[in-house]
Amino acid sequence: MLKIEHLVGGYLNILVLKDISFDVNDGELVGLIGLNGAGKSTTINEIIGLLQPYQGKITIDGISLLDDKEAYRRQIGFIPETPSLYEELTLREHLDTVMMAYDVDIPASQAYLDRLLTLFRLDGKLDWFPTQFSKGMKQKVMIIAALLVKPSLLIIDEPFLGLDPLAIADLTSLLEEEKAKGTAILMSTHVLDSAEKMCDRFVILHQGKVRAQGNLEELRQIFGDADASLSDIYMALTREEGQL
Structure with missing residues (x-):
């Protein structure tokens, strides 16, 4: 599980996070x-x-970055908002590099890799270079790479950008599988309709603080609207912003 306790942080003495705490359970x-x-x-x-x-x-x-940097980072699978690939490496070479870097048992993982490649329709493109990929295809490569390392914590930043509806459905199914395996998943997204259906709980950040956290019913109580959708709650934050 991920545990964040009284986190204060930012960039070059620019304070952004102001004592935030939350968990993501297995x-x-x-x-x-x-x-x-x-x-x-x-x-x-x-x-x-x-x-x-x-x-x-x-x-x-239970492991922090200061305790054991390598062990900590090996537990994380990260899918960034903007795909980042090496232009000189083929898809096959990217995946081989990830598996070697994370000491993945390649023979034991081959069937899972083949399934992911087929699912995202990349199985015939192993010798392609990133310059031949669309943004959506690059995003699919990042998804496959993150899942291959079998992370304890999967972090996804705006996962739906650039993906077609079929790929979104496939990713949604894979996330359900990861949950069933016990993976803790943290997802940042502006696609609120999808988030409302997929997420077990929410952490609402506002001006660097945790404004609220809980499931949808708990958020409705906090924001005082028994029928509010996640989009309604987001709009309430916008009104709060305008009043400050």
Whole structure:
């Protein structure tokens, strides 16, 4: 599980996160929701180790980055908003590199890899280079790479951007499979209709603080609207922003 305790952080002395705390339990999908600038990307960058917290603690299955950097990072599968691939490597070489870097048992994982490649219709493109891929295809490569490492924590930043409806349905099914395996999943997205259906709980960030957290029913109670959708709650945050 992911545990964030009293996290304070930001960029080059620019304070963004102001004492935030939340958990993502094993087998749970938590949606990280908030307006632009609320601190979602900063939170993700702190978790994956691109930023060093000013204060607070982040652990995955009880291990922090300071305890054991390699063991901590091996537990994370990350699907970024913007795909990042090496132009000089083919798809096959990308996947081989990921499996070697994470010490994945390649023979034991081959059937799973073949299934993912077929599911996302990339099985006939193993010798293609990233310059031949559309943005959606690049995003599918990032999804496959993140799942191949069999992470304890899967972090997904805007997973639906660039994906066609069939790929979105396939990804949704895979996330359900990951939950069933016990993977903790943190997903940041603005596609609120999908998030409302997929997520078990939500963490609402607002101006670098946790404004609210809980399942949809609990959020409705916090925001005082028994019939509110996740989109309604998001709009309530917008009104709060305008009043400050």
